[in-house]
Amino acid sequence: MTTPPSPPNPKAIIFDLLTGLLDSWTLWDASTPTGTSLEGRKWRKQYLEVTFGSTVYGPGSTYEELVARSAGESGLPNSAPEALLQNWKDLTAWPEVGRVLRALREKGYLLGVVTNCSKKLGHAAVRNAEKAAEGAGEGTWKFDAAVTAEETGWYKPAVQAYHGILPLLGEGVRPEDVLFVAGSAGDVVGATKAGFRVVWNNHVGLERKGDVLPLREGKSLDEALRDFL
Incomplete structure (x- = not known):
């Protein structure tokens, strides 16, 4: 089995939406x-x-x-x-989502979403995750970037689907600067192939695929992101 090398602190943490952040x-x-x-x-x-x-x-x-x-x-x-x-x-967020998103923002990470969804439904679901963060603190809360399959023209696990968010994060953010929070086994493989480091929020206990392992697998965002919180 192959495991990606442990990274320095990433510049950006990008999430799968419909399982990584939301209980769809x-x-x-x-x-x-x-x-x-x-x-x-x-x-x-x-x-x-x-x-x-x-x-x-x-x-x-x-x-x-x-x-x-x-x-x-x-x-x-x-x-x-x-x-x-x-x-x-x-659609509702997993219980820890709001607190974790706010904690990551406080640490200075850029935060984004890549989702296999239409533009209309995807951004509506993104807003539900943002509302969870708003409920965990004061004021409005927004992701730095979010992109759907409709907007990139590609479904994950195509590399283009993952890389479509990079220009939206600003100059200087490269694949090796990204930590991806997978929601499914396909994301673990796809995001690794895209050059991202990967952790897996395997909240629903899905089976692994292939021989690619995430840096960490957990049943909550706290577990999956333990090294970055």
């Missing part, structure tokens, strides 16, 4: 006919396979289309993806 799994479960993880987890895992296997974002492979496709491939009716998109505003 509960919303997927609730959107199924039974409202349970029995159907929801099967659908969500198929969704990860479909999105991480699509590469290019465009007609026939938009985010909403892939959500619907993965539902059908999981044996679910059209009502499931329709319910998911209708209730998208209900």
Whole structure:
């Protein structure tokens, strides 16, 4: 197995959104006919396979289309993806997200998001993570940058999907300056291939893929980012 070398302190910490920061799994479960993880987890895992296997974002492979496709491939009716998109505003952050984001900002890291999502849904979900940070302190709170698959034209794990955020972080931020917080096994492999250092917030206990290991794996952001908090 290969493990990336331990980095100096990064300039930027970039997050996967829908598992790294948000509990989208509960919303997927609730959107199924039974409202349970029995159907929801099967659908969500198929969704990860479909999105991480699509590469290019465009007609026939938009985010909403892939959500619907993965539902059908999981044996679910059209009502499931329709319910998911209708209730998208209900996405919530993991309990520690607000506190951790504020702690990282105080340490001077640039903070951003790279997500396999449409522009509209992705930035709406980003705002939910920002609200969690606002709830953990005073005043407004914003990421330094956030980019979706629709905006870059690429789905993770394509290198272009990860590198699409670099110009938004300012001059001088290179791949080796980034620590990426993965939400899925595909992100661990993809972000490492993109030249990022990687930790994994494996909040839902997903299985590893391949022989690439993160610097650290934890079941919360506190665990995954222990060396940087």
